[in-house]
Structure formats: structure tokens, C-alpha cells
Amino acid sequence: MQPHKDQEASLHRARSVGALVVLLLGAPGAGKGTQAKRLAAHLGLPHISTGDLFRENLSRSTPLGLRAKGYMERGELVPDGLVIEMLESRVSAADCRGGYLLDGFPRTLPQAQALAKSLEAAGLSAGVPPRLAVIDIEVPDGLIVRRASGRLVCAACGHIQHKEFDPPKQAGRCDRCGGALQSRADDQPEVVTKRLEVYHRQTAPLVQHYRAAGLLDAIDGQGNPGQVFDRLLQTLHNRGVQGGRA
């Protein structure tokens, strides 16, 4: 579909059924990125990963990327003000009018509050409030460390593989496009441990926040990506969200 057709479809959805916003919560390495890509394609929603947005900014050495760099390398969260500004600018794009899927945002209570405000404003301007569905992908810490420390990302197409769980057919090459597979700098074991500690302290409280609001379902993130995706779809289906949007 041409971009302007996507935007028209997105606007049409926003006006008719209300936008759908899906949040994936879970520790770093829980499989949010892999599931988010599949789910966004399935639902026909743009996939917005704040981690990817920061990495893109960093690779282009933008002022935003350079400000985020140190925090990312240390496994710390980038300050809320920077993340919120970047996110608000992305979700105000025309392709997000029908909704979007967030991966890695919100990660703090102030970010969740900023999102709630932005959804309220979007609902007022569309005349129909957006629908919010939050899924927490649960994985024990021990498995998180094994997963993150073996993760390989294709520099060309972004496809994710794993040294142990999804080894490339040809060493160092992406199974999908043949591009170079690389480890993320922040997937080094000591940085993973730090990111997990930050997750438990700053992000895990959001699970309770959204559960109390009746918006959250938790799924078991163990098993292969296909099994986790089936659980994700079943959970959304139980909430009345279908493929191709409903």
C-alpha cells in the first residue's frame, strides 16, 4: 500500500472504531522486540520501539542520539523528558492516527502519565477515545540473562537470531537476508544485569499500575517465539482485539 493510503486507512480507523494502542511490557530480553514486530504486522499497526529510535539517532549522531548514548551504554534509562519528547513527536505522525504498538515505552510512571495525556488528547481530537491493551511478557531473570547474552541482530534488516536458541545457518550471517549479525553493545552480561536491576526498580511497578486499571494481561514468555505469539494473540482475542484490527 502507498504511504498516503496507509495514512487514509489509519485515519478512517481512528474515526470509525477508535485507535488501538498496544503496549508490550517485560524485562529487557523478554522477547518484546520479536513479538512486537510480528504483532504489528498482524494488526496492521506501526511498531514503535524507543530503543530502536535511540539507536537510529545514535547511528546518525544526532544531538538526541549523542545525549542518549552514555545512558544506553551503562544500561540506564534515558531521562524521561528526552524519551517523552521523542515519543510524542513519533506518535503525532499521520501513520499513528489509527493506533500503534509500543515496545519499550513506557518504562517509568511519568512516561505512563505522559502517554495517558497524549491518548486523552488524541481521543478528544478524533472524537473516539483510543483503546489501550497492555501485555506483560513474563520471563524469569535467569532465562533473560541467557537470552540477552546470546542475542544477535542483523545490521541490515533488524532480524533477531540467537547463538543458542536460533543459531544462524551460516556463522555471522542473517538467515533472512545474509546481512551481518551483531551483538548489541548493551547485551554484554554486566550491562544486562544492570538493565534487569533498572527494570525491577523503575519499570516493573507499571505492571501493577496497568493491572489496577484493568488494562493488563500477563503471558508466559517462555518457549519459542511462535508459542509466545500464539499466547499473545489468544490474550488479545479474549479482549476483543482481532487480526487486521477489530
Ligand code: AMP
Ligand atoms: P531497548 O532496545 O528497548 O532495550 O532499549 C535500549 C536502551 O534505550 C535502554 O536500555 C535505555 O537506555 C534506552 N531506552 C529505550 N526506551 C526507553 C524508555 N522508554 N525510557 C528510558 N530509556 C529508554
